[in-house]
Amino acid sequence: MKEVVEGSHAVSEAVRLARVQVMSAYPITPQTHIVEALSEYCAQGRMAGRFICVESEHSAMAAVIGAASGGARTFTATSSHGLALMHELLHWASAARLPIVMAEVNRALGPGWNIWMDQTDSLAQRDTGWIQLYCEDGQEALDTTLLAFRLAESADLPVMVVLDAFFLSHTYEPVDIPDQATADRFLPAYRPRIQLDTREPCALSQMAPPGCYMEMRYDIQAGMRRVPDLYTTAENDFEDIFGRRYGMLEAYRCEDAEIILAMAGTAVSTSRQVVDDLRDRGEKVGLLKIRMFRPFPTDLLRRLVGNAQKIAVLDRNFCFGLGGIFAQEIRAALYHGERQPSVFSYISGLGGRDVTPEIIEEIYRRSKSADHPEIESVWVGLDPGICPV
Amino acid sequence: MIRSPLPQTDYMTSGHVGCPGCGATVAMKFALRALGEKTMMVIPACCWAIIAGSHPQSSLKVPILHTAFATAGAAASGLRAALDMKGDTDTVVVAWAGDGGTFDIGFQALSGAVERNEDFIYVCYDNEAYMNTGVQRSSSTPFGTRTTTTPGSNWKQTRKKNIVEALAAHRIPYAATASIAFPEDMIRKFQRARMLKGGSRFIHVFATCPTGWRVPTDQCIKIARLAVQTRIFPLYEVTDGIHYTLNQDASPRPVRDYLQVQGRFSHLSEVDYDTIQGMVDEDWMLLKRKVGPWPSETDI
Ligand SMILES: Cc1ncc(C[n+]2csc(CCOP(=O)(O)OP(=O)(O)O)c2C)c(N)n1
Ligand code: SF4
Numbered sequence: 001m002k003e004v005v006e007g008s009h010a011v012s013e014a015v016r017l018a019r020v021q022v023m024s025a026y027p028i029t030p031q032t033h034i035v036e037a038l039s040e041y042c043a044q045g046r047m048a049g050r051f052i053c054v055e056s057e058h059s060a061m062a063a064v065i066g067a068a069s070g071g072a073r074t075f076t077a078t079s080s081h082g083l084a085l086m087h088e089l090l091h092w093a094s095a096a097r098l099p100i101v102m103a104e105v106n107r108a109l110g111p112g113w114n115i116w117m118d119q120t121d122s123l124a125q126r127d128t129g130w131i132q133l134y135c136e137d138g139q140e141a142l143d144t145t146l147l148a149f150r151l152a153e154s155a156d157l158p159v160m161v162v163l164d165a166f167f168l169s170h171t172y173e174p175v176d177i178p179d180q181a182t183a184d185r186f187l188p189a190y191r192p193r194i195q196l197d198t199r200e201p202c203a204l205s206q207m208a209p210p211g212c213y214m215e216m217r218y219d220i221q222a223g224m225r226r227v228p229d230l231y232t233t234a235e236n237d238f239e240d241i242f243g244r245r246y247g248m249l250e251a252y253r254c255e256d257a258e259i260i261l262a263m264a265g266t267a268v269s270t271s272r273q274v275v276d277d278l279r280d281r282g283e284k285v286g287l288l289k290i291r292m293f294r295p296f297p298t299d300l301l302r303r304l305v306g307n308a309q310k311i312a313v314l315d316r317n318f319c320f321g322l323g324g325i326f327a328q329e330i331r332a333a334l335y336h337g338e339r340q341p342s343v344f345s346y347i348s349g350l351g352g353r354d355v356t357p358e359i360i361e362e363i364y365r366r367s368k369s370a371d372h373p374e375i376e377s378v379w380v381g382l383d384p385g386i387c388p389v
Numbered sequence: 390m391i392r393s394p395l396p397q398t399d400y401m402t403s404g405h406v407g408c409p410g411c412g413a414t415v416a417m418k419f420a421l422r423a424l425g426e427k428t429m430m431v432i433p434a435c436c437w438a439i440i441a442g443s444h445p446q447s448s449l450k451v452p453i454l455h456t457a458f459a460t461a462g463a464a465a466s467g468l469r470a471a472l473d474m475k476g477d478t479d480t481v482v483v484a485w486a487g488d489g490g491t492f493d494i495g496f497q498a499l500s501g502a503v504e505r506n507e508d509f510i511y512v513c514y515d516n517e518a519y520m521n522t523g524v525q526r527s528s529s530t531p532f533g534t535r536t537t538t539t540p541g542s543n544w545k546q547t548r549k550k551n552i553v554e555a556l557a558a559h560r561i562p563y564a565a566t567a568s569i570a571f572p573e574d575m576i577r578k579f580q581r582a583r584m585l586k587g588g589s590r591f592i593h594v595f596a597t598c599p600t601g602w603r604v605p606t607d608q609c610i611k612i613a614r615l616a617v618q619t620r621i622f623p624l625y626e627v628t629d630g631i632h633y634t635l636n637q638d639a640s641p642r643p644v645r646d647y648l649q650v651q652g653r654f655s656h657l658s659e660v661d662y663d664t665i666q667g668m669v670d671e672d673w674m675l676l677k678r679k680v681g682p683w684p685s686e687t688d689i
Contacts, residue, residue, distance in 0.1 A: 021474040022467060050470040055501030059463030062456060062498065066431065066467025069454050072474050074467075088457055196452040196468065198427050198480055203453040207443035 002176050007168040008033035010138040010175045011077070011103045011161065014145035016047050017183035018101075020075045021190070022067035024052035024060040029115045030165045031079040031105045038075075057082035061089035061100075068098040069204055071195030073149065076100065079165065080107035080121045087125065090158075094129030095220060096205050097194075099152035099159075102130075103145065106265065106316075107165040108351040116352020117165040119265065119317035123293075123325045129220055131159040131227060132293040134264035138173040143244060149187055150234040155227050156193060157220070162293075165352065167266040178242065186241050224295045231292065248292035251304040253279060257286030259367055260305060260341075262330060263314040264290040267355045271314075274360040285364060296329055302337040310342050312367040314360070315377065316349040323347075323377035344370070345377040353381060395576055396422045405448035407440040410606030412597035412613060413514045414440060415569040417449075417485070420512060420594075423579030426451060427480045429472075431465040433495060434458035435487030436521045436598075437514070459494045461486040462502035465509045473508075481583055482509040488529035489519045492550050503559045503589040510582045510590045513552065516598035524601040531621075532668060533661055534653050536601075544656060548668065553593050553627065560630035562588040566622065568595040570614035574624055574636055595622045603652020615647040620673045625680070633679040644669050 005013065011034050015023070023042075025035040041047040052067075054060045057078050064074040078086060083104055093100050108118035122132060131151065135141045141163055148159040163169050196204065208216055231248060239245040253275055254260055261271050268289045275287045288304060288311070305311060311334075315324025322328065327345035334340050344367040349355035359381050366378065400421035407414040413436055421428065430453045432438055438455055442448045456464040461484040469482045486495055491513035499511060518536050519525040525538040528550040539545040556564045563585050567575035575594065582590035595616055597609040604612055616622040617637055621644060624636040645662045648654040657665075 022470045024463075024467065048474075050474055052466055052470055053505065054463055054466070055497060055504075058459060059466075059498045059501055062460035062463035063467035063470070065456065065460075066454060066464035066469075067471040067474075068467075069464075070429075070468045070471025070475070072471035074471075089460070092457055195471075196429055196454060198429065198452060201447070201450055201452045203441060203444075203447040203449070203455065205455040206441060206447070206453065207439060207455075209443050212444055 002174045004172050005138065005175050005177070006033060006170060006172050007138045007141050007163055008170065009037050010142035011145050011163070012037035012041070013177050014142045015075050016041050017178065017180060018073065018075070018146060018149045018187055019189070020049050021072040022050050022052065022064060023075045024054050024063035024067070025076050025078065026054055026057045026060050026082060028057070028079050028082040030107060030169045031077045031082065031103070033169065034077045034103055057085045058089060061086040061093065064100050065089060065093050065096065065098060068100050069096070069196055071192040073190035074100050075102070077103040077105070079105040080109055083121050083125060084109060087128070090125055090128035090130055092205065093158045095216070097156040097220070097223065099149070099156060101145065101148045101152055101159050101161065103161045103163065105163050105165050105169045114351040115165065117167055117316065118350050118352070119315070119325070122160060122162050123317050125160070126294055129157065130294060131155065131157055132162060133159065134162045134291055134293060135168060136266060136268045136289065137168065138171070138175045139244070140246060141168060142175055142177065143238065143242065143246070146183065146187060147234055147238055151227070151231055153190065154230045154234065155223055157223055157227070164266045182241060186238060227295050228297060228300070246291055248297040249300050249304055250289040250291065252287040252289065254286030254288065254304060254306055254308065256284055257306070257308050258284040259310045259312060259364060260286045260288050260308045261312050261314065261360065261364065262288040262290060262326065264293065264326065265316065267314060267316065267349060270355060270357055271360050274357045274364070278361070278364060283364070290326060296333060298333040301330065301333050305334065305339065305341055307339070308341050310344060310367050312344040312346060312363050314346050314348060314355070314363060316355070318347055318350065318377070327377065342373050344373040346380050347377045348380040395572065398422065400426060400428070400450040402448050402450065405440050405442060407436065408600045408606070410599040410609045411436070411440070412569045412609045413437060413516060415609065416514045416594045416596045419569070419572050419575050420579050421449070421451065423576040424481060424483065424583055429454065429468060429480055429482050431456055431461055431468060431482065431484045433461040433486050433490040434521065435490050436516070437485060437487065439521065458490055460498055461490055461495050462498035462511065465511070466502050466505070466507045469507060469509050478586070484509060484511045486511070486513055487520070488513060488515045488517060489527045492528045492552055500559065503556060503561045503591065506562070506588045508587050508589070510592065512592045512594060514594045514596040516596050516601060517549070518598070518601050520598050520601045533648070533657050533665055535656060536653070553591070556591045557627045557630040561591055563590040563626070563628055564593070564630070565591070565626040566593045566595070566624050568613050568617050568622060568624060569597065570610045570617065571624060571637065578626065601653070604650065608650070612647070612650060615642070615650070618642045619644045619647040620669050621647055623673065623676055625676065632683070633676070635676070635680045
């Protein structure tokens with residue numbers, strides 16, 4: 001049934017429908033609405049889960065790791081500083097192959113304090129072994145969260161569902177919320193692969209000497225390699241039941257595009273409109289929506305860029321001393337590909353700054369008029385009154 | 390021969406990798422005898438993370454969840470929640486951490502967990518320093534100790550944090566101290582903690598470390614006994630954070646008897662012994678006051 005709900009609550013609804021057994025989280029704006037709703041569902045008896053009110057994000061992740069090791073379906077949510085505080089435990093979760101699902105609301109890191117949208121927090125966790133899926137709108141947030149449990153449990157890897165602060169987390173939209181029976185058809189009851197059991201004692205996450213540590217890491221990578229297939233299988237089932245699918249990357253009007261704009265998150269919606277407008281004016285432009293970031297769908301990306309000469313990447317994140325993170329990843333993915341379009345790197349919309357249609361159009365025009373990308377990322381929309389450029 | 394009434398089944402195997410004479414291994418052996426097979430251990434970074442054995446072996450016959458240094462209280466909370474959700478209320482979850490993982494880096498998670506009154510037993514085996522990383526001071530290291538981070542004349546100048554009092558201040562249902570030199574008392578406390586289901590139980594176990602304390606490997610029990618006899622480590626229980634019971638109160642020996650047999654205190658002078666004796670006496674008076682009769686309503 002379609003209801004007008006906040007992006008955050010689209011996630012909470014999916015967690016309820018997933019019949020999560022143990023949840024734990026610590027409040028941080030703009031994540032709070034997700035877990036407040038879940039606490040409410042538990043209190044009302046709409047959900048049979050246990051919500052553990054811990055004293056920090058570090059403990060929240062440790063608690064769901066403990067719960068997942070005990071064989072429960074688990075969920076947590078966080079943002080920004082909370083995610084940074086969890087960093088150590090993100091490794092514990094993925095290396096233990098625990099299918100934890102976490103909603104992560106993209107928010108800037110301080111100082112200065114800034115509660116608004118910025119992707120540097122989640123992208124800084126790219127080496128932790130978590131699958132990362134980025135969402136564009138409320139429906140996608142709900143669908144992705146539900147799908148994340150299937151993916152996590154089939155890949156034995158944790159999944160981070162990433163949402164833009166406020167632009168998505170606090171925006172109300174009509175969202176189709178499935179009923180429980182339909183959700184159950186897609187996501188059956190959890191059957192853990194490994195769980196602690198006093199009848200068959202074993203030690204989890206214990207010391208791993210040099211003689212086996214490397215093999216354990218290789219095994220995680222082998223797991224990551226299976227993710228695209230597992231994801232596609234899950235999406236096939238999802239489409240059969242719900243009639244929607246998103247893909248790992250979405251190529252919008254890319255077939256004959258000479259320049260492709262690439263980005264993740266809510267700016268995709270704005271860009272879709274800009275691409276339509278530019279197309280109306282005869283420009284050969286397309287749009288690549290990055291949905292799956294880990295594992296990075298390199299093969300698919302190479303296929304989707306087609307005959308484009310240029311890719312203009314909009315990064316709402318930054319790696320100091322280098323550049324926009326998605327741009328680097330795309331560049332690296334194309335390097336040994338058959339075709340190597342130039343990758344233009346743009347930084348905009350940091351710390352909640354709006355990414356307007358004008359900014360996106362400027363990115364397109366700059367990329368069109370330049371022969372080669374600049375070595376450094378180009379910052380678009382800087383205020384010269386504050387920071388002379 | 391008088392047969393001991395203690396449970397005889399061991400859930401710890403030989404072949405563990407603790408140092409010879411390690412008190413922490415004795416502590417685990419007795420704890421598991423008392424707790425039985427329906428026990429799950431949550432172990433953060435500490436010597437026990439190593440003693441328990443490396444992949445694919447284990448020195449315990451109960452399940453172990455190894456976890457990050459700061460997380461024993463939180464990881465045990467999550468494991469408990471999972472077992473509850475599966476309807477397994479029989480199995481007891483035990484967080485088993487060193488003094489560093491309890492007094493210092495893990496204190497936040499522990500405080501959070503006992504404030505929620507999580508249904509588990511938290512055990513701190515206290516060897517009074519970070520032994521796993523090479524004998525660095527912790528906030529459990531006593532006044533006067535030389536460690537690798539309080540070396541030479543920079544020996545530790547502050548008191549040992551009183552962890553049982555900190556836990557009692559949380560009004561935890563059960564908190565107790567125990568010593569590897571008093572196995573009957575220790576096993577009774579673990580059995581009591583095992584029976585007191587439904588809330589947080591904390592047991593602070595004094596566990597000698599010959600490596601870090603610079604004592605001969607065959608002195609582990611003797612030194613632990615001296616710690617109790619000199620009142621440096623009194624054996625007592627606290628229920629609901631307010632009702633104190635003293636378990637051992639023989640005529641005391643001077644603290645110097647305990648200090649002078651350990652390399653970690655070999656630099657101390659007679660004056661330092663007196664200072665420490667003063668601290669011990671003061672702590673003892675405080676404890677006695679708490680053990681004393683509960684005031685009646687007319688006293689208020
Ligand atoms: C976040 C983090 N910081 C530091 C360490 C390194 N470390 C491992 S064990 C340990 C000391 C443990 O001391 P304690 O808890 O007293 O147990 P013991 O080794 O004495 O048995 C330290 C500092 C770590 N594993 N994780
Ligand atoms: S260093 Fe001390 S506590 Fe650690 S294993 Fe050796 S004797 Fe035991």
